[in-house]
Amino acid sequence: MTAAETTAQPTDAQPADGTAPAPALALPTIALLGAGAMGRAILSGLLAPTVEVDGPIRVTNRSAARAAELDGTPGVTASATDGDPEANRRAVAGARVVLVAVKPSMVVDLLDEIADALEPGAVVVSVAAGVTVATFEEHLPSSVSVVRSMPNTPAVVGRAVTGISAGTRSSDDDLALVRRLFETVGTVVEVPESQLDALSTISGSGPAYVYLLIESLTEAAVQKGFTDAQAAELVNGTFAGAAELLVASGKTPTELRIQVTSPKGTTERAVAVLQEAGLPELFGRATDAALARARELAAG
Ligand SMILES: NC(=O)C1=CN([C@@H]2O[C@H](COP(=O)(O)OP(=O)(O)OC[C@H]3O[C@@H](n4cnc5c(N)ncnc54)[C@H](OP(=O)(O)O)[C@@H]3O)[C@@H](O)[C@H]2O)C=CC1
Numbered sequence: 001m002t003a004a005e006t007t008a009q010p011t012d013a014q015p016a017d018g019t020a021p022a023p024a025l026a027l028p029t030i031a032l033l034g035a036g037a038m039g040r041a042i043l044s045g046l047l048a049p050t051v052e053v054d055g056p057i058r059v060t061n062r063s064a065a066r067a068a069e070l071d072g073t074p075g076v077t078a079s080a081t082d083g084d085p086e087a088n089r090r091a092v093a094g095a096r097v098v099l100v101a102v103k104p105s106m107v108v109d110l111l112d113e114i115a116d117a118l119e120p121g122a123v124v125v126s127v128a129a130g131v132t133v134a135t136f137e138e139h140l141p142s143s144v145s146v147v148r149s150m151p152n153t154p155a156v157v158g159r160a161v162t163g164i165s166a167g168t169r170s171s172d173d174d175l176a177l178v179r180r181l182f183e184t185v186g187t188v189v190e191v192p193e194s195q196l197d198a199l200s201t202i203s204g205s206g207p208a209y210v211y212l213l214i215e216s217l218t219e220a221a222v223q224k225g226f227t228d229a230q231a232a233e234l235v236n237g238t239f240a241g242a243a244e245l246l247v248a249s250g251k252t253p254t255e256l257r258i259q260v261t262s263p264k265g266t267t268e269r270a271v272a273v274l275q276e277a278g279l280p281e282l283f284g285r286a287t288d289a290a291l292a293r294a295r296e297l298a299a300g
């Protein structure tokens with residue numbers, strides 16, 4: 001299941017005895033504009049039983065179908081912007097945090113639409129790739145602050161890595177608030193804005209690189225005669241197990257690769273093919289291409 005196919009569901013499990021855990025984290029009023037793959041991934045963290053948001057989260061989405069689907073979720077009020085030009089302005093009025101999760105090309109129109117409906121002191125949080133703090137600040141009143149962020153889709157399972165960067169008007173408290181918000185879906189790394197596009201090429205896009213590797217190894221398994229189901233079990237299990245081992249062992253990826261690679265054994269031959277084909281350099285080129293695209297998005 002992709003993030004785009006998920007509906008917003010709390011990320012934390014309820015205790016086994018069925019009682020609700022005490023809220024561990026209180027967040028102020030939140031509006032979330034854009035309930036696509038990323039918007040809904042973040043929403044799932046905010047709906048965790050350990051998080052208490054002041055009032056329902058006000059979600060908007062362009063199409064009515066998705067808004068209607070989310071409107072039934074406890075803790076959420078959702079409206080569609082299609083046919084309701086005031087929906088975004090209503091959602092942000094009185095909200096302390098406004099998450100902007102529409103496509104980069106739609107950001108500027110959205111900011112112009114909501115600018116004079118924002119609460120003074122609101123924190124506008126961008127998840128849009130490439131769009132700079134300067135663009136946000138140019139289109140918003142000086143009474144609101146801007147924080148740029150770059151989450152990733154494992155937010156759906158509470159395992160996101162999110163980069164955040166302060167805007168020129170954001171206080172330490174604003175940044176701390178945004179950190180707490182993204183910690184509901186995983187871990188948070190603070191970087192200067194000058195590094196956020198680079199971070200996006202690594203962790204923002206990173207899940208796609210991992211899935212591409214999984215797809216490629218699965219194809220190799222099928223070519224070797226395994227059924228699709230067997231190939232998926234072998235490859236998905238191997239990626240999940242290797243990642244878990246990396247985290248649990250505290251060892252470096254290099255140490256763990258060497259453990260697998262018996263001298264003069266089979267893995268050594270396979271790894272040599274991948275290295276000779278330039279796999280490490282390919283990641284350098286791929287992330288350079290992503291960075292160039294982020295700069296195009298920034299230029300509008
Ligand atoms: N996908 C990812 O892994 C990541 C994405 N991002 C960023 O997140 C943002 C969203 O990306 P993603 O979720 O993938 O894209 P999606 O297209 O899945 O989501 C965008 C959503 O915004 C809705 N929308 C469009 N216009 C408006 C509007 N005026 N008001 C309210 N909602 C609107 C769309 O509705 P409808 O579909 O009905 O048109 C859609 O559901 C982008 O800026 C992207 O750069 C950041 C990190 C990772």
Ligand SMILES: O=C(O)[C@@H]1CCC=N1
Binds near residue numbers: 129200205
């Ligand atoms: O592909 C994109 O533009 C977004 C940003 C990082 C991941 N997805």
